[in-house]
Amino acid sequence: MAPLPPSTAPRPAPRSWWRRNQIAITPWLFLAPGILFFAIYVLIPVGQSFNISLYDWDGLGAAEYVGLRNYEEMYWDDAFYTSLRNNVIWLVLYLLAIPAGLAIALFLNQTVTGIRIYKSLFFFPFVISQVVVGLVFSWFYDPSFGLLNVMLGWVGLGPVNVLGDEDWVTYGIIAAGLWPQTAYCMILYLTGLNAVDPEQIEAGRLDNAKGLRMLWHIILPQLRPATFIAFVVTIIGALRSFDLISIMTQGGPFGESRVLSFYMFEVALSEYGFRMGYGAAIAVVLFLIMLCFITYFLWSMYREEKGR
Amino acid sequence: MFPTPIEKQPRGAQIAYQSLLPFALILWLLPLIAVAIFSIRPDADFANANYWGWPSSFEGVTNYGKVFLESDMPRYLWNSVLITVPTVIGAVALSCMTGFALGIYKFRANLWIFFLFVAGNFVPFQILMVPVRDLTLDLGLYNTKTGLVLFHIAFQTGFCTLFMRNFIRALPFELIEAARVEGVSEWRIFWFVVLPLMKPAIAALAVLIFTFIWNDYFWAVVLTQGAESQPVTAGITSFNAQYRAAYHLMSAGSIVAALPPVAMFFLMQRHFIAGLTLGAVK
Numbered sequence: 300m301a302p303l304p305p306s307t308a309p310r311p312a313p314r315s316w317w318r319r320n321q322i323a324i325t326p327w328l329f330l331a332p333g334i335l336f337f338a339i340y341v342l343i344p345v346g347q348s349f350n351i352s353l354y355d356w357d358g359l360g361a362a363e364y365v366g367l368r369n370y371e372e373m374y375w376d377d378a379f380y381t382s383l384r385n386n387v388i389w390l391v392l393y394l395l396a397i398p399a400g401l402a403i404a405l406f407l408n409q410t411v412t413g414i415r416i417y418k419s420l421f422f423f424p425f426v427i428s429q430v431v432v433g434l435v436f437s438w439f440y441d442p443s444f445g446l447l448n449v450m451l452g453w454v455g456l457g458p459v460n461v462l463g464d465e466d467w468v469t470y471g472i473i474a475a476g477l478w479p480q481t482a483y484c485m486i487l488y489l490t491g492l493n494a495v496d497p498e499q500i501e502a503g504r505l506d507n508a509k510g511l512r513m514l515w516h517i518i519l520p521q522l523r524p525a526t527f528i529a530f531v532v533t534i535i536g537a538l539r540s541f542d543l544i545s546i547m548t549q550g551g552p553f554g555e556s557r558v559l560s561f562y563m564f565e566v567a568l569s570e571y572g573f574r575m576g577y578g579a580a581i582a583v584v585l586f587l588i589m590l591c592f593i594t595y596f597l598w599s600m601y602r603e604e605k606g607r
Numbered sequence: 608m609f610p611t612p613i614e615k616q617p618r619g620a621q622i623a624y625q626s627l628l629p630f631a632l633i634l635w636l637l638p639l640i641a642v643a644i645f646s647i648r649p650d651a652d653f654a655n656a657n658y659w660g661w662p663s664s665f666e667g668v669t670n671y672g673k674v675f676l677e678s679d680m681p682r683y684l685w686n687s688v689l690i691t692v693p694t695v696i697g698a699v700a701l702s703c704m705t706g707f708a709l710g711i712y713k714f715r716a717n718l719w720i721f722f723l724f725v726a727g728n729f730v731p732f733q734i735l736m737v738p739v740r741d742l743t744l745d746l747g748l749y750n751t752k753t754g755l756v757l758f759h760i761a762f763q764t765g766f767c768t769l770f771m772r773n774f775i776r777a778l779p780f781e782l783i784e785a786a787r788v789e790g791v792s793e794w795r796i797f798w799f800v801v802l803p804l805m806k807p808a809i810a811a812l813a814v815l816i817f818t819f820i821w822n823d824y825f826w827a828v829v830l831t832q833g834a835e836s837q838p839v840t841a842g843i844t845s846f847n848a849q850y851r852a853a854y855h856l857m858s859a860g861s862i863v864a865a866l867p868p869v870a871m872f873f874l875m876q877r878h879f880i881a882g883l884t885l886g887a888v889k
Contacts, residue, residue: 325793326708330720333705333764340761341727344738351737358741406631409613409624417628419876421635426872428822430840431865434847438645438854439638444658446641478638483883490884492609500609518609528884535729542824546844563733568740568829575737582733593729597722604718 345586352579358567362576369580378554379581382562385469386538386588389558392473393480393537397529400484401522405514407485408492418489425482433546436475437462462548465555472543472556480536484529491525492518527599534592538585559585645858646670653854670859678849679834680860683842687867690752690759690838691820695813697760698767702812703805705764706771707797711783721772728765732825735762740829750831755838758830759820767812770882774808775801811882814875818868839864 317324352369356362373379407418424432439445442460451459461471495518503517519526541560544550550557550565557565559581567578613624633640647667657663674680709721739758740749748754778801786796827841834842843864850856872879 321793322712323714326712326714326717329704329708329797333701333724333768334720336701336757336761337724337727337764339742340739340758341730341735341765342723344735344742345727345730347738348734348736358737405610408608408610410608411613411621411625411628414628417632419873420632423636423869423872424639426818426868427639427865428824428840428868430822430824430843431861434843434857434861435638435642438858439641444656446637446659449659486880487884490880495609497608513609525884538731541732542840545824545828560731560733564736564825564829567737578733579737582731582736585731586734589729589731593726596729597726600722600725601718 348579348582348586351576352583354576356575358573358575365576369577372577373580373584378557378562379559381554382557382559382581383584385556385558386585388469389473389476389537389540390534392470393476393533393540394530396477396480396484396533397526399477399481400486400529401488403481403485404488404492408489418486422482422486425479425486427479429476429479429542430546432475432479433543436471436478436543437547440471462556463552465552468548468552468556472540472547475547476536476540476543480533483532487525487529488522491522495521531596535589538589538592559588642858642861645854646862648855650853650855653852666855670855671863673856674859674863678846678856678860679842680839680846680863682834683837683839683846684863684867686752686836686842687821687838687840690755691817693756694759694763694820695816697756698763698816699809699812701760701764702767702771703802703809704797705768706775706805707801709768709772710775710778711780711801721768724765724768728762728769736829743830750833750836752831752836755826755830755836758826759823763816763819767816770812771805771808774805778804807878807881810875811878814871814879815882817871818879821868 351362353364353366354362355365355368403421407414407421440447440461442448442458442463447461448458451457459467461467499517499521500513503513508517539560540558541564544556544558544561545564548556550561554562563578563581563585566572566574566581613621616624644662647665647670648662649664649666649669652658652660652663655663705724709717743749743754743758746754748757782800782804783796786800791800821838822840823838824840827838831837831841834845837845843860846860847857850860
């Protein structure tokens with residue numbers, strides 16, 4: 300606001316002040332409740348967690364300041380490395396949802412009768428809660444009656460207890476997670492394919508571009524916004540994996556299917572004892588991993604905003 | 608259109624495609640179909656290990672009847688409703704306001720506040736868990752629906768603000784300028800000019816948030832315990848503990864728990880998809 304020249308004739312003070320500053324003040328009034336809520340429940344707790352990670356605290360009694368001792372313990376903790384390794388596996392394999400979603404979207408991007416119902420039914424796993432997905436897949440994998448083993452039996456393969464095998468368990472859970480996530484990526488690409496410029500496709504066809512070459516050089520560049528969102532939601536989904544693990548294995552067998560998000564919960568809130576400080580330290584590590592991605596996402600968004 | 612429309616392909620390819628579709632769909636939904644079949648089997652089938660043969664009788668009505676009449680399931684469902692609906696209203700209301708402020712006004716902190724909301728929306732839940740649980744305990748709201756609702760509103764405001772702000776950005780700004788020239792106050796511009804134009808965004812967000820909150824499990828476990836306040840996602844685990852090895856009942860229970868968001872999706876499909884794509888992939 301430029302300072303007003305002193306010669307301005309005096310007007311009724313409050314009204315004119317409001318008039319002059321209305322546009323500067325209104326956004327803050329509109330933002331106030333949202334920011335307040337968000338600060339109390341999201342922004343401040345992030346800082347508090349950093350602080351709690353420096354204490355030894357059972358959640359009830361007095362907290363004892365221990366400096367970086369929680370982080371030191373983590374450094375020697377095998378379960379932490381198992382969780383971290385599984386987090387990496389989750390991140391890498393979860394990204395398969397993107398090409399898989401694209402493949403299904405290409406398969407369904409036709410205009411035959413009833414295709415809309417097919418599209419909705421293919422999408423439908425995403426709407427179901429992860430808890431139910433977890434239950435459905437643990438029965439699917441069940442060694443005594445699961446459909447997976449029935450089908451393996453048809454081709455002469457012996458029963459596999461996917462969720463009871465420490466080498467397979469993480470992959471089994473990720474497969475369950477990929478089911479809804481692929482559906483999500485599929486719908487993103489279906490919407491994106493709708494908006495692909497038909498003239499460019501025709502031009503490509505005239506230049507004899509077909510199949511994969513057409514897909515790579517003409518279609519995919521136009522699907523970039525869809526790919527970006529698919530990437531964001533898949534990364535976030537992979538690092539947030541908690542429900543499936545909690546429902547399907549409780550981190551077992553022998554803690555082999557833990558990821559950081561689940562291990563943190565186990566340390567802080569399960570019967571192993573309420574170790575809030577150590578839990579918070581694990582959460583801080585998870586947060587820092589996520590922060591790398593968040594920074595990248597925000598940076599992409601920032602460039603886009605400036606480009607407008 | 609890409610790939611080449613099937614109508615332009617030879618007749619054989621068309622028939623192959625048309626017959627492949629239902630086959631692929633069944634394969635895709637196989638785990639779910641299995642559960643649906645389980646849910647109408649009688650108890651005896653499981654005792655006789657007749658898992659995949661023809662059901663010895665169809666007990667759909669009995670099984671679902673038991674879920675609704677003899678278990679805590681209706682209570683959990685009702686809790687879910689009482690948690691989800693206020694959250695949707697609260698988060699949409701707050702984000703209409705924040706989205707309006709960030710979408711219409713130009714001030715220095717604008718982009719930074721916006722990024723704060725976006726970043727907050729992406730943080731892992733675990734970094735919030737200990738302090739939020741503590742805060743909820745201090746407020747005396749632990750194990751209440753209110754405690755859960757307050758947190759959900761706050762957290763969802765991040766995502767909703769992202770959505771609303773981008774939507775409002777895409778509205779014609781001349782409308783607001785014209786109103787200002789007419790001397791309409793900012794509050795009235797929000798209420799009479801912008802809000803009516805936001806109806807599609809509100810519908811999309813409402814459906815989406817409904818699904819997110821209904822399906823939330825983590826916070827339900829952290830902030831509640833017991834049948835008086837737990838939503839159905841958390842309740843289903845106690846339900847399953849009660850009917851351990853009664854797969855017909857557990858299957859029926861799972862389907863009941865999953866149904867409301869599914870119904871919401873099929874009823875409001877267009878809005879739902881507009882919401883999922885964050886309005887960015889048009």
